Amino acid sequence: MEKDANASEIRKTTVASLKDAVTGGRRRIADALVEAPLAARAAHRAYCYLTDCVVSTTFQMATTVLHPNPNPTEGERLTLLAVGGYGRGEMAPYSDVDLLFLMPWKITPWAESVIESMLYIFWDLHMKVGHSSRSVKDCIRLGRDDFTIRTALLEHRYLVGDESLAARLDKRLKKDLFHRTEAQFIEAKLAERDERHRKQGGQRYMV
Template structure:
């Protein structure tokens, strides 16, 4: 049986989207915190999401593969979330000299973490921090969540630092499974890598199979 081509680059022109989002801030010297910029971001993302879903549906009609369709929808959402994070961190809540605590990794978990997304499924996200939450982190998470909700998406989310993830995973099998299925999306990859390394060393090797 021939392998089905996912044709992911046909779902969304991410460079064009990012350029259009940045253009929303030209008149304000790069500041995207105003209502007009937010409305523009929402309109752009909604248009790309609708168009990408239509393309994925057409591809499904062509190849009949539900698995490929789920992978395409996951990729489409990946790109939307990445562009949204970068806009929030660069144009809305930019920190010129970030502290070591003002870092974040956006991580996909659950079914979304496995790189598949059925139509109407929850978008499960972990906002991973190095230490305790900061005002910057709260603002980034809040901005992203409200945009995603305004796009009509069902978003499951948690905001935790690495120590919290490890502590909770020792007693909560759901959280432990979510870390096993976690997939890095964007932000500070070193945080994600540290989580996996410490999870393997401090949880998996010390608790054994359930």
């Protein structure tokens, strides 16, 4: 019971500190944009950097303070990747934050606890978070069957956690998913766009 109370207090303190940081960061970005209204790309990068800092800090709090695990097993390695627009580094003030929690194999109880604590903090910060928890093998399997997932994996970006695991995913993606599939991928994305335009009553080349 005491442990739960301590964890709750740590989360509250973390959320309060991060809220202050986010508020201050957004204010400085907005001020800079007023000074240079055409510097939209710089503002995108700044919002992305601010989000990176929040996500990385939350990960460190969850893995070292809320759920310390000084001697993790091989299966307890965990890394966090940005995917989608966040992976591309294209962020606006209230953009979705799409995350991939990557594990060597199936999820462990420790990883479940870490992810749950992080999500509570993100929700308390009113962040719009989309997340998935997958092994390297899951990423390859799902990416083969679903081009939306493949696109997200193509745009992934390492944030924090076990770097060797992220490198392992990169190697497997290049070898087992992306190699010599460029034409297939492009055709699938064009078909996806055609279907979207069909539903809107337009054609592929409609602006």
